[in-house]
Amino acid sequence: MIDAGIGGSHVTRVRVYYEDTDAAGIVYYANYLKFAERARSELMRDIGDGQYRKMLAQGMHFVVRRCVVDYIGAARLDDLLEVHSRMLALRGATLSAEQIVRRAGEDLVTMKIDLACLGPDGRPARIPPDLRAALAPYAGDAVAS
Amino acid sequence: MIDAGIGGSHVTRVRVYYEDTDAAGIVYYANYLKFAERARSELMRDIGDGQYRKMLAQGMHFVVRRCVVDYIGAARLDDLLEVHSRMLALRGATLSAEQIVRRAGEDLVTMKIDLACLGPDGRPARIPPDLRAALAPYAGDAVAS
Amino acid sequence: MIDAGIGGSHVTRVRVYYEDTDAAGIVYYANYLKFAERARSELMRDIGDGQYRKMLAQGMHFVVRRCVVDYIGAARLDDLLEVHSRMLALRGATLSAEQIVRRAGEDLVTMKIDLACLGPDGRPARIPPDLRAALAPYAGDAVAS
Amino acid sequence: MIDAGIGGSHVTRVRVYYEDTDAAGIVYYANYLKFAERARSELMRDIGDGQYRKMLAQGMHFVVRRCVVDYIGAARLDDLLEVHSRMLALRGATLSAEQIVRRAGEDLVTMKIDLACLGPDGRPARIPPDLRAALAPYAGDAVAS
Numbered sequence: 001m002i003d004a005g006i007g008g009s010h011v012t013r014v015r016v017y018y019e020d021t022d023a024a025g026i027v028y029y030a031n032y033l034k035f036a037e038r039a040r041s042e043l044m045r046d047i048g049d050g051q052y053r054k055m056l057a058q059g060m061h062f063v064v065r066r067c068v069v070d071y072i073g074a075a076r077l078d079d080l081l082e083v084h085s086r087m088l089a090l091r092g093a094t095l096s097a098e099q100i101v102r103r104a105g106e107d108l109v110t111m112k113i114d115l116a117c118l119g120p121d122g123r124p125a126r127i128p129p130d131l132r133a134a135l136a137p138y139a140g141d142a143v144a145s
Numbered sequence: 146m147i148d149a150g151i152g153g154s155h156v157t158r159v160r161v162y163y164e165d166t167d168a169a170g171i172v173y174y175a176n177y178l179k180f181a182e183r184a185r186s187e188l189m190r191d192i193g194d195g196q197y198r199k200m201l202a203q204g205m206h207f208v209v210r211r212c213v214v215d216y217i218g219a220a221r222l223d224d225l226l227e228v229h230s231r232m233l234a235l236r237g238a239t240l241s242a243e244q245i246v247r248r249a250g251e252d253l254v255t256m257k258i259d260l261a262c263l264g265p266d267g268r269p270a271r272i273p274p275d276l277r278a279a280l281a282p283y284a285g286d287a288v289a290s
Numbered sequence: 291m292i293d294a295g296i297g298g299s300h301v302t303r304v305r306v307y308y309e310d311t312d313a314a315g316i317v318y319y320a321n322y323l324k325f326a327e328r329a330r331s332e333l334m335r336d337i338g339d340g341q342y343r344k345m346l347a348q349g350m351h352f353v354v355r356r357c358v359v360d361y362i363g364a365a366r367l368d369d370l371l372e373v374h375s376r377m378l379a380l381r382g383a384t385l386s387a388e389q390i391v392r393r394a395g396e397d398l399v400t401m402k403i404d405l406a407c408l409g410p411d412g413r414p415a416r417i418p419p420d421l422r423a424a425l426a427p428y429a430g431d432a433v434a435s
Numbered sequence: 436m437i438d439a440g441i442g443g444s445h446v447t448r449v450r451v452y453y454e455d456t457d458a459a460g461i462v463y464y465a466n467y468l469k470f471a472e473r474a475r476s477e478l479m480r481d482i483g484d485g486q487y488r489k490m491l492a493q494g495m496h497f498v499v500r501r502c503v504v505d506y507i508g509a510a511r512l513d514d515l516l517e518v519h520s521r522m523l524a525l526r527g528a529t530l531s532a533e534q535i536v537r538r539a540g541e542d543l544v545t546m547k548i549d550l551a552c553l554g555p556d557g558r559p560a561r562i563p564p565d566l567r568a569a570l571a572p573y574a575g576d577a578v579a580s
Contacts, residue, residue, distance in 0.1 A: 015331075019327060019463055021457050022454065023456035023512045024206055025458050026458075029182070030176070030178035030179050031175070037174070038305075071208070071211065077346070077458045163314065164318055164469045167308045168311035168316075169308065170313050179452070182452060182454060186453070314496055314498070327464070327465070353459070353506070357503075358502075
């Protein structure tokens with residue numbers, strides 16, 4: 001199921017369980033990065049025709065090079081969150097994504113994530129063309145031509 | 146024990162265990178934020194005279210407002226890491242810290258973390274003066290006067 | 291949605307992401323306990339009429355007293371798992387559950403979990419009667435009379 | 436540094452940070468298994484002459500087959516814990532360990548963990564003789580002859 005999010009972004013739902021919270025009663029700050037990675041994986045799974053599994057089977061994967069995270073509000077136990085993900089830029093071997101964690105229409109955490117594609121040897125590799133094409137719909141006009 | 150780090154920064158050592166790694170064979174990207182939080186807690190514990198416990202006992206704590214994380218290299222199972230932490234700015238109710246995860250003198254991950262002090266009611270509160278004074282040595286000339 | 295699992299047990303689906311795996315390429319052994327707790331929370335959420343939220347709002351919660359975990363097979367990145375949960379015993383202030391993590395009909399991890407209900411004061415408390423009644427259908431003839 | 440624990444057991448110290456706690460204000464139940472794994476890794480690192488690294492370099496590792504965990508008391512933020520580990524049985528390709536998490540002399544969590552040694556092919560393998568001999572001092576008279 002591909003949900004329609006903010007401005008055509010991809011949406012993944014995340015429930016907050018005890019494992020996600022800390023003694024301050026809120027979601028532990030590092031765990032929003034887990035939510036974001038789940039959402040990126042779901043986006044990858046939702047697009048194209050098994051291209052994510054094909055990429056994993058080839059020993060390729062994405063690694064995060066940079067993330068900028070702004071914490072605006074706090075999620076709590078049992079909250080139902082949405083992670084809205086969209087591509088900001090889609091280049092040969094790297095991509096940038098915006099990911100926003102929302103609760104009931106309210107932004108809680110916004111993230112800008114830069115990723116690089118690595119080959120089986122752990123070195124930078126070009127994003128497979130089929131995967132790149134399949135990501136384009138989430139990129140608005142951000143696709144490098 | 147207070148270690149002398151880069152330019153007078155505080156140093157916390159972290160061993161990489163299975164729990165920290167992922168199927169890519171490296172430390173999972175969110176877990177560096179755990180290491181950073183451990184290092185901030187150790188810095189708080191090392192300074193002053195039980196001021197961190199006193200602050201916790203008063204129901205006060207720090208929350209992260211923003212973090213910018215650059216991933217330069219990857220840590221692996223069994224690595225011994227050092228987290229070098231220093232204050233970039235020390236204000237009334239907020240502070241900014243630079244935290245660098247290093248392995249054998251090599252920078253792996255650099256972080257800039259902005260924190261706010263919250264009171265027992267969950268609202269912004271002034272950093273207790275004693276704690277603020279105790280943090281100053283880690284702040285170079287970054288302390289707001 | 292309440293799924294029908296083995297022998298009328300409750301079923302929660304869990305996707306394996308990078309966060310769940312370790313450098314051995316498989317799901318880290320402690321993380322199956324996270325999956326089990328998610329499944330128990332989903333079971334609690336699925337039954338009755340908001341009784342789980344009511345219980346949480348009253349400051350009550352369940353704590354684990356004992357768990358016995360048998361690891362039979364290993365889950366891997368991108369696997370879709372099912373957690374089948376059913377009550378083995380349902381007593382005044384405690385309950386025992388069997389939870390089985392399965393992949394494509396194959397048992398990977400089996401767990402027996404003993405839980406106790408705690409009140410807002412952190413002391414043992416009777417399971418609210420409405421909640422207890424709502425759990426009965428997952429208990430076969432294991433409900434103490 | 437090898438500490439002397441209960442009855443000659445190995446001791447690893449663990450500080451409780453925010454990442455370890457949950458919204459109930461205590462250490463999340465799955466995280467004691469992380470502490471136990473850290474302690475087993477430290478025990479492996481402390482014994483012999485680099486035999487743990489040698490074993491890892493050969494692609495061998497231990498996997499948990501079974502664990503029985505009893506939760507007696509709860510650890511909290513900032514607690515300093517000790518994990519006392521000793522071998523209950525040391526066989527050709529498997530071993531059993533008792534691990535007790537203590538705080539200020541009080542048992543909080545006791546664990547019995549059964550592990551199997553796996554080779555680079557992921558199949559059961561004999562524990563390297565040098566490693567096995569080095570583990571014996573932690574086994575009392577539990578070593579199978």
